[in-house]
Amino acid sequence: MTNKTDAQQALTLGDRVQADRVHTSLYTDPAIFEQEMDKVFSSTWVWVAHASEIPEAGSYKNTYIGLQPVIVVRDRKQKVHVLLNRCRHRAATVCEGKKGKTNSFVCPYHGWSYSLDGALRGVPHPESYADQLEKGELGLVSLRVEEYAGMIFATMKNDIEPLVDYLGPAKKWMDLFMKQGGGYPIKVAGEHRFRFPGNWKIQLENTTDAYHFPLVHKSFLSSVDKQTEEMLDFVTGSGYVEDLGNGHSVMVMIPQLVDLEENLDAPIPARFAELADELRAEKYSEEEVRRIVRAVGGSGFNLNIFPNIACSMAFFRVLQPVAVNETEIHHAVITMDGGPQAANQARLRLHEHFQGPMGFGTPDDSEAWERVQKGASSGKDLWIMLNRGLAGEKPTPDGRVSDVSAETGMRAAYQQWKKLMTA
Amino acid sequence: MNTELITQVAAFIWQEADMLDHGEYAQWLESWTADGLYIVPIDPEQTDFANTLNYAYDNAEMREKRVARLGSGESISTSPVPRTVRDVSRFRVLANDGTNVSVRCAQNLREFRKDVLKHYTADVSFELVRSGTSFLIHRKVVRLINSTDTLQGIGYIL
Numbered sequence: 001m002t003n004k005t006d007a008q009q010a011l012t013l014g015d016r017v018q019a020d021r022v023h024t025s026l027y028t029d030p031a032i033f034e035q036e037m038d039k040v041f042s043s044t045w046v047w048v049a050h051a052s053e054i055p056e057a058g059s060y061k062n063t064y065i066g067l068q069p070v071i072v073v074r075d076r077k078q079k080v081h082v083l084l085n086r087c088r089h090r091a092a093t094v095c096e097g098k099k100g101k102t103n104s105f106v107c108p109y110h111g112w113s114y115s116l117d118g119a120l121r122g123v124p125h126p127e128s129y130a131d132q133l134e135k136g137e138l139g140l141v142s143l144r145v146e147e148y149a150g151m152i153f154a155t156m157k158n159d160i161e162p163l164v165d166y167l168g169p170a171k172k173w174m175d176l177f178m179k180q181g182g183g184y185p186i187k188v189a190g191e192h193r194f195r196f197p198g199n200w201k202i203q204l205e206n207t208t209d210a211y212h213f214p215l216v217h218k219s220f221l222s223s224v225d226k227q228t229e230e231m232l233d234f235v236t237g238s239g240y241v242e243d244l245g246n247g248h249s250v251m252v253m254i255p256q257l258v259d260l261e262e263n264l265d266a267p268i269p270a271r272f273a274e275l276a277d278e279l280r281a282e283k284y285s286e287e288e289v290r291r292i293v294r295a296v297g298g299s300g301f302n303l304n305i306f307p308n309i310a311c312s313m314a315f316f317r318v319l320q321p322v323a324v325n326e327t328e329i330h331h332a333v334i335t336m337d338g339g340p341q342a343a344n345q346a347r348l349r350l351h352e353h354f355q356g357p358m359g360f361g362t363p364d365d366s367e368a369w370e371r372v373q374k375g376a377s378s379g380k381d382l383w384i385m386l387n388r389g390l391a392g393e394k395p396t397p398d399g400r401v402s403d404v405s406a407e408t409g410m411r412a413a414y415q416q417w418k419k420l421m422t423a
Numbered sequence: 424m425n426t427e428l429i430t431q432v433a434a435f436i437w438q439e440a441d442m443l444d445h446g447e448y449a450q451w452l453e454s455w456t457a458d459g460l461y462i463v464p465i466d467p468e469q470t471d472f473a474n475t476l477n478y479a480y481d482n483a484e485m486r487e488k489r490v491a492r493l494g495s496g497e498s499i500s501t502s503p504v505p506r507t508v509r510d511v512s513r514f515r516v517l518a519n520d521g522t523n524v525s526v527r528c529a530q531n532l533r534e535f536r537k538d539v540l541k542h543y544t545a546d547v548s549f550e551l552v553r554s555g556t557s558f559l560i561h562r563k564v565v566r567l568i569n570s571t572d573t574l575q576g577i578g579y580i581l
Contacts, residue, residue: 353485357577
């Protein structure tokens with residue numbers, strides 16, 4: 001006895017992603033979720049950390065690739081390793097806590113100890129193994145790791161393309177995004193973590209969804225000054241969404257804020273006038289003041305990198321699937337490492353204003369996504385419509401482009417999903 | 424032990440709790456000094472709130488905006504409005520110079536909204552300033568015991 005309808009059974013996974021729509025079961029079917037953990041998260045490059053989160057030898061961060069706990073750690077020679085967080089003896093995790101610093105990883109169960117590169121260093125009372133323990137083969141499982149623009153990715157697959165090829169045209173947007181350091185290196189300085197009862201792809205879609213902004217974030221828009229409100233009124237503006245290939249896409253909401261090192265002579269927005277004066281009083285040159293102030297508000301675009309990371313205006317959005325109907329999100333705040341305290345405080349306050357469980361934006365997004373999941377349990381044979389902006393889509397050197405509120409980015413992500421799931 | 428002072432600060436803090444549970448935000452906004460700060464930190468050990476990321480770090484302007492948002496009907500996460508009941512107890516006066524009083528207390532809050540009952544426990548610190556026969560809040564820091572966990576939307580004032 002199955003609870004699937006005849007129509008659903010007749011659809012292959014590939015059938016469930018059409019050019020202009022995807023099947024509702026992509027949000028609701030636990031069997032599809034299970035396959036995603038293998039065919040998506042264990043088969044492509046997955047973002048695990050920003051380099052600033054593990055600044056020194058011995059710095060580590062615990063995270064997940066799909067549902068598998070991994071440790072991201074910097075060894076004594078500054079090399080970054082991504083290790084499965086599982087003792088090779090009887091599987092206990094060898095590292096706990098979100099971030100920290102250590103000299104080694106010691107399993108709390110029987111005391112097997114591993115060095116920062118994952119090698120098995122020693123086991124207590126080895127005599128019982130009669131010298132037959134193959135220590136060289138029992139290190140923590142170490143994954144392939146590559147880095148671009150400070151963004152560290154890992155993959156369970158040794159035979160896929162290099163990270164830079166996977167990122168492709170997304171790389172130039174990553175470079176642009178990092179300019180919000182305002183001349184200083186970018187630093188992740190904490191994060192808001194929250195969960196919502198819904199599928200991870202609902203959140204993935206949202207990062208290139210300009211269409212919802214004026215409606216869902218009306219209460220946020222009511223809380224900002226007129227100039228900012230006008231800047232954020234981008235749905236009818238000249239912005240665009242571009243498919244960058246491999247499931248990546250960029251949504252340019254505020255075209256004049258694509259390159260933060262350009263237009264430094266433009267008038268300083270009223271909301272940053274006080275900050276500019278504070279920086280001038282601290283003897284920063286006019287050029288530095290303008291560069292820093294322009295960078296404080298973040299970039300005018302969201303870059304969605306498939307499957308789990310986005311460079312979203314002024315923060316990193318990290319997506320962590322938990323179950324078919326449960327997703328964890330981290331919004332990591334970005335500061336200017338070594339930059340002026342006043343500018344960094346401004347960035348922290350801007351982040352708190354919109355993000356987090358008490359922010360003026362995130363809770364409303366979360367409510368909308370929760371309602372998508374709830375609604376998706378009704379009419380299981382229906383489709384999620386993703387045809388907005390399809391009519392006006394045009395080819396570009398990097399992919400395809402359409403208007404700012406087009407669902408082009410979502411279509412790009414689902415085509416990559418289809419490619420991986422049907423491989 | 425100065426039980427008279429504890430009675431005074433408890434009466435003030437209970438009144439604040441009652442205002443928040445009953446949505447009397449206009450009066451709540453008047454309970455603060457002009458430079459007062461309402462802070463909900465993430466890191467329970469943190470003391471440098473200005474230079475770290477918090478859930479809320481509200482000066483007078485942000486408190487007014489927060490209150491305006493809660494009552495605006497523009498936010499889908501706060502309509503319907505969550506219902507809350509909070510108990511505040513375990514008052515301890517940490518410092519008192521006759522004008523400024525530092526108080527620490529425990530807060531247990533229950534929230535109900537859309538079929539879900541939630542529970543938030545917090546250690547709350549107040550820095551109060553005497554004002555006539557009562558006090559004004561100079562600083563309120565709400566340290567949720569699960570602040571480092573993943574939270575869901577909190578559509579009211581803790």
